[in-house]
Amino acid sequence: MSLIIAYIGKKGCVMAADKRKIGYFGDKEQLRTLEEELYSGAIESDEKFLKRAEELGISIKITDDANKLKVVGNCIRGEVSTKGTFETKRRRIYGTTNGYQIIELLGSETKSRKAGNKGIILFGNQYAKQLAESLISKNWKSSLSLRYMGEVFEDILSQVSSKTPTVGDKFDVLIQQPSFSDSSAQKHLNITIDHDIKVLTKFRQELTEQLVQQSLAIDMANKIIEKGDIGRVVAIDGNMLQVQLNDKTQAMDGNWKQLAGPGQNVLMFTESDNVKIGDKVVIENEDLCLKKDKSSLRCDIILCSL
Template identity: 55%
Template sequence: MSLIMSYIGQKGCVVAGDKRRIGYFGDKTKREELESELYSGTIKSDEELKKRASELGITLKITDNACKVRSLGDVVVGEVSFKSPFETKRRRIYGTTNGYQIIEITGSNISKMEKGESSIVVFGNKITKDIANKIIKKHWKTKTSLKAIGEIFEEVLAEVAEETPSVSSDHDMFIKHPKLDKREAQELLRETVVRDVKLLQKWREKLQNDLLEKAHTIKLASKILNEGEVGRVVEIDGNHLEIVLKSGVQAYDTKWKPLAKPGEKVLMFTDTPDDVEIGDKVTIENETLGLKRNKSALRCDVILCKTD
């Protein structure tokens, strides 16, 4: 659900892309049916898309803020992505004066690459590509400036947006015209692709680590002790109390780092030290931390959890 157009020539390059992103929520079969109708050109407007989605019981999230084209120094980049339940595939074009490289990325690894010196490249679904190619051919002239090419691309985006809601007329566009020969262009593109894909790999690694960390936090949060005995008071120093954790109870700090195992001590606080005696049981009742003997309230800076 994208339209990205690139021109690469001897005088420079131009890339333009729409900003639409559509999220589908609902039954998988119905989602696929709706997408098929959208990409075949059966659905012509946002209103028709929303109506058909409602008929199929599909919830839509439509935004026009996606960044599908970028500028990396003297290189322009356009990307379309295809998400499956197991992996994300990306198709990118990197362009500059006198050269381009098109790569396909599975996960964060390059699975396919092609190179060229000059071309007009259009990424999109069948209907958007067909409409775009017809309009480009209609307006193209042999000697067309980069500025004029940008205007043609803008006209294409506007006309395609009137034919299908799979793209929007809102767009980003970049024009570059560094002085590079064909060899210099390919060398610059190679360096840019390698650097950009490495950044993608680092981003995916961070995302994976963040997800693992969140999963770990959720697992630990499910073990938080909300009811039951915590331990016993073994030392009183003013309003500071040392508590030995009972079997089956452990303590973490607020960043989920382990602090104390069963049988080890944690620090707690009381506003009424005269109410506390050595050997008092510490419990959580109705999610309130306190002494079992007299219900005197206690405080702590740890997270108390059940062990496995």
Template identity: 75%
Template sequence: MSLIIAYIGKKGCVMAADKRKIGYFGDKENLEILETELYNGMIGSDDEFKRRADELGISVKITDDATKLKIVGNCVRGEVSTKGTFETKRRRIYGTTNGYQLVELLGSEVTSRKSGESGIIIFGNNFAKKMAENLISKRFKPSSSLKSKGEIFEEIIKEVALKTPTVGRNCDVLKQEPQFDASKSQRHLNVTIDNDVKVLVKFRQNLTEQIVQQNLEIEMASKIINKGDVGKVVSIDGNMVFVQLNNKTQAMDGNWKQLAKPGQNVIMFTESENIEIGDKVTIEDEDLCLKKDKSPLKCDVILCSL
């Protein structure tokens, strides 16, 4: 669901990309029908697309704020991606003066990497790509400036968007023009791409850690005790009370690390003068208290079931 047009030459690199992103959900067979009609140019507008999706029972969400271009080092990077069941497939072009590389990734693993010195590269579905190629053959001027080439690419993307909902009219255009010969260009691309992939690996690792932490929080939150006995008083020192947890209760900190196991003691505080060793501690209506008279207790831990 993208159209990216890149020019790489002796004076630099310029890329233009639409900002459309489409998400859909529904029956797999009907999704394949919808995609086939989209990519063959049988659906010509957003309204037609929404109507056809409704007919097929497919839920769609169209946005035009995706960022597909980025400056990385002295390169412009364009990316299209497809989310699968388990991994995201990415196809990238990195361009600079006198050089480019095409990189394909599955997750954060590079599966293909090709290089070249100059040319016009187009990412898009067959219908959008053929239409863009036809318009470029009529309008592209090799002698024009990078700025002018970018403006032509932007006009072409907007024109293609009138014929297919797979491309949006909103565009980004970026250019880079360092002083690189072909050899220096490829050296710079190699270093830039290697570092950029490392950033992606780090990002995915952090994302995985966040997901694991979120799952842990969800799991532990479901174990927070809001009703029932949690232990008994085993020692009293002024308003500080030592409570031995029963065999079904553990104490956690705010990061869900265990501070006390069943049978171990935790510190609580009370203002009650009617407290004795052996008193049971309970939670009623999410309030921590003495079972015998509902005198409130406070603690700095989270009491959870095993």
């Protein structure tokens, strides 16, 4: 759901892109029918798109806030992406004066990489690209300034967006014009792209770690003990108690790291002066207390089942 138009040449690089994103939810067969109609040009407006999706029982969410262009070093990066079940496929173009490279990524792994020096490059679905190509051939002049090229590209995007819901009506235009020869452009692109992909790899690793941590937190939260036996008092020092956990209980910190396992001791605090060695510790109605008289106890740990 994108259209990116890029010019790369001796004057520099200019890219224009829409900001549309569309999310789908529904039956796969019905979704396939909707996409076929959409990409053939049979659906011409957002209103018809929403109506047809409703007829097919497909829930869709349309937003026009995606940033598909970014300045990276002395280059402009344009990206279209498709989220799969397990990985995101990305197609990127990096452009600068006298050079560009097109990269295809699966996750953060580079699947293909090709380079060029000059040209007009289009990213998007076939129908949107056909519309754009026709308009470019009518409006293009090699003598145009980069600023005016950007205005022409934005006008083309606007015209395409009026004929297909796959392209939104909000746009970004970026221009870069450093001084590079053909060879120095490719050297700069190689350095810039390699670094950019390393940043993506690091981001994905951090995101994976966050997701793992979130999954662990959800799993452990379901194991928090709200009722039942915890253990027994094995030592008393004023208002501090050593409580030995039973064989079904573990103690965790706030990051869900185990501080004590079954049979090990944890520190608890009491205001009662009627605590004896061997007293049982329980949780009743989500309150930590002594079983014999319901005297409240405090601790700085999270008590979970195994």
